[in-house]
Amino acid sequence: MDFRQEGNDWACHRNTDSDREHTLGVWTHTQRYKRRRGELNPAKIKLMDDAVPGWRTGRTRGRHTGGDR
Structure with missing residues (x-):
């Protein structure tokens, strides 16, 4: 998964910085x-x-570590 290999945390499905992350x-x-x-x-x-x-676990529920939020 390129997204993770680029150093990103697991992609969020809400409140994202990009369409790519959202999708x-x-x-x-x-x-x-x-x-x-x-x-x-x-x-x-x-x-x-x-x-x-x-992939089964992903990030801790409610904790988004990417972007400036």
Whole structure:
């Protein structure tokens, strides 16, 4: 995930600095939501675990560390 490799924290789905962060944050938020509800394909979970370690947890709830807020 280029966004993380660029030194950014996990993308937020609300109150973002850029459209890029918002789009990525919404997508990641949706994947986490689907996984919690058992709606995400196990093969996709495995691919994401391998490609983006830590995606399941992300940032601590409510803590946004990017930008000037």
